[in-house]
Amino acid sequence: MNRIKRALISVSDKIGIVELAQQLVAKEVEVISTGGTHQLLREAGIPVIGISEITGFPEIMDGRVKTLHPKVHGGLLAVRDLPTHRQQMEANGIQEIDLVVVNLYPFAQTISNPNISYEEAIENIDIGGPSMVRSAAKNHRFVTVVVDPADYQNIADEITNHGETTLQTREYLAAKAFSHTAAYDSLIAKHLNDRIGNSFPGQLTVTYQKQSSLRYGENPHQKASFYKETLSTDGLITSAKQIHGKELSYNNINDANAALAIVNEFKEPVVVAVKHMNPCGVGIGETIEEAYQKAYEADPVSIFGGIVATNQIVTKEVALQMTKLFLEIIIAPYFELDALTILKEKKNLRLLALGNITQSKANSIVTVGGGALVQEADLHQVIQGDCQVVTDREPTQEEWEQLLFGFKVVKHVKSNAIVLVKENRTVGVGAGQMNRIGAARIAIGQAGELATGSVLASDAFFPMSDTVEEAAKAGVTAIIQPGGSIRDQESIEAANRLGLVMVFTGVRHFKH
Numbered sequence: 001m002n003r004i005k006r007a008l009i010s011v012s013d014k015i016g017i018v019e020l021a022q023q024l025v026a027k028e029v030e031v032i033s034t035g036g037t038h039q040l041l042r043e044a045g046i047p048v049i050g051i052s053e054i055t056g057f058p059e060i061m062d063g064r065v066k067t068l069h070p071k072v073h074g075g076l077l078a079v080r081d082l083p084t085h086r087q088q089m090e091a092n093g094i095q096e097i098d099l100v101v102v103n104l105y106p107f108a109q110t111i112s113n114p115n116i117s118y119e120e121a122i123e124n125i126d127i128g129g130p131s132m133v134r135s136a137a138k139n140h141r142f143v144t145v146v147v148d149p150a151d152y153q154n155i156a157d158e159i160t161n162h163g164e165t166t167l168q169t170r171e172y173l174a175a176k177a178f179s180h181t182a183a184y185d186s187l188i189a190k191h192l193n194d195r196i197g198n199s200f201p202g203q204l205t206v207t208y209q210k211q212s213s214l215r216y217g218e219n220p221h222q223k224a225s226f227y228k229e230t231l232s233t234d235g236l237i238t239s240a241k242q243i244h245g246k247e248l249s250y251n252n253i254n255d256a257n258a259a260l261a262i263v264n265e266f267k268e269p270v271v272v273a274v275k276h277m278n279p280c281g282v283g284i285g286e287t288i289e290e291a292y293q294k295a296y297e298a299d300p301v302s303i304f305g306g307i308v309a310t311n312q313i314v315t316k317e318v319a320l321q322m323t324k325l326f327l328e329i330i331i332a333p334y335f336e337l338d339a340l341t342i343l344k345e346k347k348n349l350r351l352l353a354l355g356n357i358t359q360s361k362a363n364s365i366v367t368v369g370g371g372a373l374v375q376e377a378d379l380h381q382v383i384q385g386d387c388q389v390v391t392d393r394e395p396t397q398e399e400w401e402q403l404l405f406g407f408k409v410v411k412h413v414k415s416n417a418i419v420l421v422k423e424n425r426t427v428g429v430g431a432g433q434m435n436r437i438g439a440a441r442i443a444i445g446q447a448g449e450l451a452t453g454s455v456l457a458s459d460a461f462f463p464m465s466d467t468v469e470e471a472a473k474a475g476v477t478a479i480i481q482p483g484g485s486i487r488d489q490e491s492i493e494a495a496n497r498l499g500l501v502m503v504f505t506g507v508r509h510f511k512h
């Protein structure tokens with residue numbers, strides 16, 4: 001029997017704590033507490049002992065030292081059935097503490113305020129709280145530790161019904177407690193590393209909060225969950241508000257994220273259709289209606305069952321167009337009410353509202369067997385001024401616009417990638433090929449007659465002149481590519497010979 005006789009309560013977030021303390025006191029549990037928590041419980045009429053009565057020491061240094069005392073940590077860490085520990089408890093006047101309820105100084109909330117001073121951030125690093133949580137969690141064979149108000153009722157019920165908690169409960173709570181302190185410390189480490197510009201620290205500690213359990217992962221036999229960065233900002237997939245449709249799947253979230261990355265490349269109205277992480281149609285226009293029409297015409301076959309994202313408010317007019325198709329998801333900053341009425345008639349369509357769509361600047365992390373590859377996000381955007389025209393002929397204004405559009409899209413297509421663009425829409429996408437000419441042939445084949453008069457964008461340089469020759473044969477008039485191959489000259493000569501314009505960006509956008 002591990003009856004709970006004494007509890008130590010020290011919480012920053014005081015939600016639900018009075019109710020919990022009342023239930024403990026009803027079971028004759030003695031409650032010990034620190035400054036603010038003590039005062040609150042007292043005011044609620046709950047009999048509570050101040051921590052200083054236990055430690056025989058005042059709370060000092062503006063709360064920096066309150067519970068950091070052997071009478072607290074001895075009471076938490078003592079192995080109850082070990083005679084030497086028992087003797088030492090008696091010799092030093094240490095009494096058992098069986099339950100610890102702690103939640104920590106709100107460090108995440110504090111640093112999410114951009115105006116917060118360094119001193120205030122530091123003062124919000126909790127030391128005494130995590131120490132108690134860790135002591136209690138280590139000794140979970142005897143001690144119950146609660147760090148989450150969501151667990152209060154279950155714990156209160158167990159204690160009310162049985163006077164104690166089960167070992168199974170204590171084990172669960174201990175694992176949760178160590179996750180909690182680890183996440184807390186990892187956020188502090190990240191904050192301090194960010195301040196000194198250390199993006200690749202010797203030990204990488206990342207922390208995510210579970211957003212939801214997913215029905216399954218990439219395939220039905222894979223279990224999966226969706227996590228969110230503790231300090232992730234609005235306007236990203238993690239903060240999307242789902243306003244209609246069944247729950248998102250793992251693949252939906254991944255595809256939606258890919259679509260949003262392309263949307264972020266554009267300031268003008270854009271509509272992006274994505275299938276399996278690759279864009280199948282991207283269109284820009286003066287209005288969302290025009291952009292949608294272009295994205296649809298880009299590939300009327302592949303958009304079926306796809307994910308559509310835009311940087312514009314979804315209007316009634318475009319909603320009527322969209323309902324003609326089977327789409328999995330529509331993602332937009334907002335939806336007009338009339339548009340919602342129309343779209344909600346489609347039971348299987350999911351609608352996500354994001355507010356102002358933004359781009360995550362966080363490093364990307366990809367796991368590999370036994371490790372991870374970490375890199376900066378590819379935030380580079382090529383502008384005309386960065387480019388070098390390497391052919392005799394200069395691009396026309398129209399060609400410049402289409403070339404830069406194409407390069408924005410090809411950045412988000414799996415390598416090797418070639419994209420053909422014409423009249424503000426993609427007309428051919430060659431994705432994920434093992435050689436460049438293969439990707440070019442797919443894009444050209446898909447464009448068909450529309451290849452005539454189109455421009456071609458390539459995510460990386462041409463190892464030989466065959467892509468230029470193939471493009472010229474199809475009627476492509478201009479090419480944008482990073483340049484940098486030892487055989488660039490062959491491609492330039494082919495372009496001159498065949499009357500094409502070629503522009504080098506100097507920047508490559510591989511995506512694997």
Ligand SMILES: NC(=O)c1ncn([C@@H]2O[C@H](COP(=O)(O)O)[C@@H](O)[C@H]2O)c1NC=O
Pocket residue numbers: 010011012013033034035036037038063064065066067068102103104105125126127128129130
């Ligand atoms: N310094 C200590 O010994 C100490 N002991 C507990 N705390 C924290 O003090 C907070 C509660 O303070 P109060 O009860 O005074 O409102 C809790 O978030 C708890 O984690 C401490 N504060 C910071 O380290």
